[in-house]
Amino acid sequence: MRNESIFIIGASTTRFGELWNSSPRELAKEAFTNALSQSGVGVSNIEALYVGNMLGGMLGHQENIGSFYAEELSLSPVPAFRLEAACASGGVALHNAINSIKAGLYKTVAILGIEKMTDAGGDLVASALMAAGSDEERGSGITFPGLYALMAQAYMQQYKIKEEDLAEVSVKNHYHGSFNHKAQFRFQVSIADVMKSSRIADPLKLLDCSPVTDGAACLVITRDESIIPKNSVSIIASEVGTDTLALHKRSSFTSLRSAKEAAKQAYAKAGVKATDVDVAEVHDCFSIAELIALEDLEFSEVGRAAVDVKKGKFTRGKGKTIVNPSGGLKACGHPVGATGIKQAVEIYEQLMGTAGDKQSVKNAKIGLAHNVGGSGAIATVHIFKKSKMQSAKIKTKFKVQNLQYF
């Protein structure tokens, strides 16, 4: 039987933020070049390219994204695919890349997550993002902050929490982001800061919301044992769940069935439990989204996530399972198609012990990435494991490159 273990051998992100000096091509090239250089393999080893991207068409008027980036990264004529699943485009691209390797089509592939959002105005971005919702939702004039605000209201009513409890998530993630030199926001915020920030969609305020961001992230993954370093990270589960496109058609507004199902399957496939996870990147597009994620992933009991966050259960230096060591979508930023790949890059670095100032766990073994599209219409859960190859033919000494920024 073929060895089905798939390893990450290169992982990199650009800086996240308002990168007005950089084009999408430049961001892609930076992330890919650094990931490839870290992997120790050459362009000729990359057999296919998977691209996670949502808004290239609507904001950049560029479709045919697979070929666009294959050309830019000098990968043509290898097969190249663009995967679109709203804010879960990155996670879905990774899932499909993994499937292609498992199917025996390729041994080594690159996955690029990329989004350029700040070239457009805020109202245009808000409209473009609503393409992830349903026709009825668009007709109601609701926005994504609005949809998550409805979830927040349902959650607050059901579990008797206050707006200040939601704010705790932002406080934690900004604290984590303050250690991340690639994060969009490297400053800390207090509960009072969150509470007095401008209202976006009640009860959510500006500091409950992830920002509009430019950025790219890239992974090189392989099952070719001849190029896997002795110390590496393997992907031990990759699962996707779906639900109705429209929030109001669901049976629950305080949990995402898509994410719960993906998590259940992923834990089963990986043979691990929530309590085994040392570090996780979860999809905190809004403060309420992290509370729901913590419960869907079984890190918290239902209705208890806010209490657990407040106690520091997921905070570096305090908790056992560190959640969003990058600062999450909230502080690190949320270039929608890149987010799912950036989460995997972050978990890889945390497990390898190469996260630098943002290193939040020591000798961690199991990591998890949770990526959500729309208001929960799709979700991916990936589980990662620190691995030591027993009989690896080490081709290059593994080291992290000093990254160049724009």
Add this chain to the structure above:
Amino acid sequence: MITTPVKLWRRGKKLVNHIGKTGKLLYWTIVRVPPKNFADQAPYPVGIVRLDDGEMMVGQLVDWTERDLKSGVKVVAVMRRVTHEDPENIIPYGIKFKPV
């Protein structure tokens, strides 16, 4: 919201069935940063409504006051203009909810 005359015509045929139906507001928010084409209406409340026949809908509230913004308020479905005319001068209409 992107509309075309054909899309509006197709959708309109179904929307009329909802006019006059009553239900209850479950959850609401006030959209203060609106999408393109909704700017002149903001801020405006949008809610999830459970109609008496069990159907779930999402829609803007109209003719509302502060005291209507609470779960359980009775509403009735009305047909209203959604945004200004599209580039082809077709006015998009949709269902909104009016507190009873």
